[in-house]
Amino acid sequence: MATELTQPSIFPHHFALTDHPASTPETAHNGQQRIPRVLSIAGSDPSGGAGIQADLKSIAANGGYGMAVITALTAQNTRGVQGVHVPPTVFLNQQLESISADIDVDAVKIGMLGNAEVIRTVAAWLTRTQPAVVVLDPVMVASSGDRLLDPDAEAAMRELLPLADLITPNIPELAALLGEPVVQSWAEALEQGKRLAAELGSTVLVKGGHLDGPVCPDALINTVGFLAEEVVLFESARVDTRNTHGTGCSLSSALATIFVSTQDWVLSVREAKSWLVDALESADQLNVGSGHGPVNHFHALWNGQAWSGHQPTSTPNGTAGEHAREWWRLAAESLSAIYKLGFIKELSDGSLSAKDFAYYLSQDALYLNGYSRVLQRASELAPHQGAKDFWAHSAAQCIEVEAELHRNWLSSYADGGFVGSPIGITPPGPVTQTYLDHLDAAAAQGNYPVVVAAVLPCFWLYAEVGAVLYAQFCDAGEPATHPYAQWLKNYADEEFAEATRTAITLADEAAVRASAPEREAMKTAFAAACQYEVEFFDAPRRHG
Numbered sequence: 001m002a003t004e005l006t007q008p009s010i011f012p013h014h015f016a017l018t019d020h021p022a023s024t025p026e027t028a029h030n031g032q033q034r035i036p037r038v039l040s041i042a043g044s045d046p047s048g049g050a051g052i053q054a055d056l057k058s059i060a061a062n063g064g065y066g067m068a069v070i071t072a073l074t075a076q077n078t079r080g081v082q083g084v085h086v087p088p089t090v091f092l093n094q095q096l097e098s099i100s101a102d103i104d105v106d107a108v109k110i111g112m113l114g115n116a117e118v119i120r121t122v123a124a125w126l127t128r129t130q131p132a133v134v135v136l137d138p139v140m141v142a143s144s145g146d147r148l149l150d151p152d153a154e155a156a157m158r159e160l161l162p163l164a165d166l167i168t169p170n171i172p173e174l175a176a177l178l179g180e181p182v183v184q185s186w187a188e189a190l191e192q193g194k195r196l197a198a199e200l201g202s203t204v205l206v207k208g209g210h211l212d213g214p215v216c217p218d219a220l221i222n223t224v225g226f227l228a229e230e231v232v233l234f235e236s237a238r239v240d241t242r243n244t245h246g247t248g249c250s251l252s253s254a255l256a257t258i259f260v261s262t263q264d265w266v267l268s269v270r271e272a273k274s275w276l277v278d279a280l281e282s283a284d285q286l287n288v289g290s291g292h293g294p295v296n297h298f299h300a301l302w303n304g305q306a307w308s309g310h311q312p313t314s315t316p317n318g319t320a321g322e323h324a325r326e327w328w329r330l331a332a333e334s335l336s337a338i339y340k341l342g343f344i345k346e347l348s349d350g351s352l353s354a355k356d357f358a359y360y361l362s363q364d365a366l367y368l369n370g371y372s373r374v375l376q377r378a379s380e381l382a383p384h385q386g387a388k389d390f391w392a393h394s395a396a397q398c399i400e401v402e403a404e405l406h407r408n409w410l411s412s413y414a415d416g417g418f419v420g421s422p423i424g425i426t427p428p429g430p431v432t433q434t435y436l437d438h439l440d441a442a443a444a445q446g447n448y449p450v451v452v453a454a455v456l457p458c459f460w461l462y463a464e465v466g467a468v469l470y471a472q473f474c475d476a477g478e479p480a481t482h483p484y485a486q487w488l489k490n491y492a493d494e495e496f497a498e499a500t501r502t503a504i505t506l507a508d509e510a511a512v513r514a515s516a517p518e519r520e521a522m523k524t525a526f527a528a529a530c531q532y533e534v535e536f537f538d539a540p541r542r543h544g
Contacts, residue, residue, distance in 0.1 A: 036064040036260035039099060039131075040253055041122055042111030043072035043084075043139075049294030050076075050246030055109055055253035057297035062275060064257035067103065069095040071122075072114045078245055078289025086114045089121045096125040107133035107256040110164070111249055115149070119156040126163045133259055136164035137252035140173045161200050166265060168205045168252045169196075186217055190231065197222035203265055205255075209247065214238055218273065220265055232266050236277050243283035243293035250295055251276050262505070270512050274322035323511035323519065324504050327453075327526050331461060334530035338465055341538050348472045350482040356540040357484065363432045363539060370436040372398035374443045374455055381448035383513070387506050391452075394499065431539040435532040442525050449510040453522035456507045457529040463500040465537075 040055035048054070052068045059066035071092060075083035099105065108131045113119045126134060138157060140149050149157060154176065161167060161177070174192050175182040183189050186208055193206035201222075208217040216239075220232040254272040255265075262268050279295040286296055338344055343360070346352035372395040379391035428436070442454035473488040482488070511519050 036106045036257050037067065037103060038064045038107045038109060038253065038257050038260070039067045039069065039105045040109045040111065041069045041071060041096070041113075042109070042249065043074055043114065044070050045074060045076055045246070047077045047245075047289065047294075049078065049288070050249045051112060054246035054249040054294065054297070055111065058250040058253040059109075059257045061279075061297045061300070062254045062257040062272070064107075064260070066253075067099060067105070069099065071118050072112055078291035078293050080291070084114070086118065089117045092118060093121050093125065096122070100125070100129045105129075105131050106260045107131065107135065109253040109256040110134065110136045110160075111252070112139040113157070113160075114153070116153040116156040119153060119160055123156075123160045123163060126160075133166075133256060134164045135166045135168065135252050135256040135259075136161065137168045137248055138173050138177060139248075140169075140176045162202065164202055166203045166205060166255065166259075167196070167200070168207065168248065168255070170207045170248060171210045174204075174206060184211075186211060190219055190221075193219060193221040194230070205265075205269065207248070207251075209244075218269065220269060232269075234269055234273055236273060239277060239280040239283075241280055241283050242291075243286065243288075243295065244280065245289075245292045245294045247276065247280070247295060250279065250297060264509070266512060267505075267509055270322060270508075274325065322508075323522075324508040327456070327507075327523070328460075330523065330527045331457065331530050334457075334534050335461060335464060337534045338461070338537050339468065341534075341541070343537050343541050344465070344469070347484055348469050348488075349476075350479070350484060352484065354483075356543075359429075359540045359543050363429055363536070366428045367432050367436065367536070368398045368401055371439065371455070371458060372396075374439040374451065377443040378448065378451045378455060381446065381451060382506075383448065387509075390499075390502055390506065394503075429539055429543060431532070431535045431542075435529070435536060438525075438528055438532060447518065447521070449507075449514040449518045450521045450525050452503070452507045452510050454525040454529050456503055456526055457533050459496075459500040459503040461530060461533045463497050466496070 036059075038059045040052055040059070042055055043051045045051035045053050048057075051074070052070055056066040056068060069092070071086070073085040073087070074081055108126070110122065113122060138161075140154065140157065158177065167177075169177055171189050172182050174189065174196065178192055178196055180192065183192060189206050189208060189211075193204045197204040204221040206219045206221060208219075211217075214237060215235050216237070218234045220234075222230060251272055254275060255268050258268040258271050259265065262271070276295065278299050279297055282296040282299040283293065285299075286293060288294055343352065343356065347357070375391050375395035375398060379388045379395065382388040382391055439454055442451050445451070470488055473482065473485070476482075478485070507522075511522055514522065
């Protein structure tokens with residue numbers, strides 16, 4: 001399944017020209033990003049660490065609206081399960097029908113089902129309603145190794161598998177699904193995963209958490225996407241904690257939620273796994289129970305600002321992949337420096353001189369002309385049509401913005417010395433030229449990941465600065481006498497924020513597919529562009 005991308009108008013440096021609402025299957029009627037509606041079908045855990053309770057926390061933590069149909073009630077805590085009650089399947093079916101009769105479900109996560117009758121009831125509902133995305137976490141084997149399903153239920157589970165888009169077994173469950181012994185090595189687990197995926201024609205996420213060693217490996221088998229590969233490996237350092245209760249439930253429900261937006265399992269696993277590692281690393285903070293406690297689903301919320309300093313507002317669905325998160329930390333210092341600049345402070349309060357503003361505008365127009373060439377190069381190098389279209393559309397918007405800057409704004413600033421002068425006669429300042437040289441050098445390499453990393457700060461930092469400046473303008477009562485009121489309103493344009501979210505997604509996607517040296521080159525290109533953004537804002541004052 002290819003990644004679907006929006007085509008919003010983009011306004012690098014925030015000069016709004018058009019009013020075309022974004023429209024994708026994941027966009028609400030008012031043009032805003034739609035929150036994924038995710039249904040969990042699973043058992044209840046009164047201790048809150050696994051099952052329905054973990055699913056709802058995971059869905060919410062990853063930007064979704066969670067719903068729950070309960071297949072079983074359990075008496076359990078962090079030390080184990082003491083009892084299970086399975087309600088009549090007539091009532092289970094009534095729960096399912098109540099949801100599908102009223103609510104459009106974007107994704108379904110399936111967990112504990114309990115017995116053959118429950119499994120077949122869920123399978124019949126899936127067949128009738130055909131949800132767009134189904135993630136199945138086949139809860140079949142307890143941590144102790146005990147089988148949780150009788151032979152009839154295991155047979156019914158195998159009948160359910162073809163109805164799932166993604167299956168997320170741990171190693172004992174993988175063996176049970178194939179009717180084979182539990183393997184002891186990662187290589188053997190991969191082979192079992194390949195056999196299961198080939199048998200079903202579905203995507204399988206093989207999880208290596210049950211193996212020993214300092215690394216926790218996972219692998220997607222039979223992936224579907226614009227660069228389909230048979231096996232995609234994911235590795236992370238094993239987190240030293242006993243609080244792992246509900247890890248499988250949490251991961252599968254996070255994957256269902258994230259996939260609604262990414263439409264790509266590789267990107268979804270990258271993002272969900274990064275989130276889960278953070279949840280495990282902060283799990284000991286919860287201090288719940290005397291056994292295997294839960295992961296910290298809301299670590300980002302409870303730790304205050306999860307990323308360095310200011311929490312970014314332009315991140316896709318409030319989250320980002322692991323590479324974008326690292327880049328954000330690199331950008332935080334540059335943003336802090338931007339907010340301290342005299343140009344920004346005076347632009348915010350309206351005291352900025354017309355001469356400084358005119359210089360900024362002229363350099364902006366010159367920059368956009370060169371920036372458009374690099375965006376076009378990104379379009380030429382992009383690996384799939386959605387990315388090609390986005391970068392090409394962005395390049396075209398830059399040319400429009402440049403023309404509008406000269407036509408409607410520069411002509412208004414006579415004391416800036418630009419009235420009646422063609423924009424081409426105004427020379428680029430040293431900062432503008434150096435910044436463009438950096439972008440041109442990235443484009444000349446012909447390396448798509450490096451190009452998108454170099455152009456990303458112009459989207460991301462400007463979106464964040466714009467949000468802050470507009471908020472300050474609103475806090476001041478939106479004074480009509482503010483000489484740059486319209487400019488500040490343009491800074492807050494939602495379509496530019498939407499384009500920024502798409503650019504971040506594409507850059508992170510490129511990093512996922514890149515080699516380790518390419519990712520280092522991306523980081524270098526991104527960090528340098530962030531510094532040029534600081535200098536660009538400071539240039540009008542230095543021009544003097």
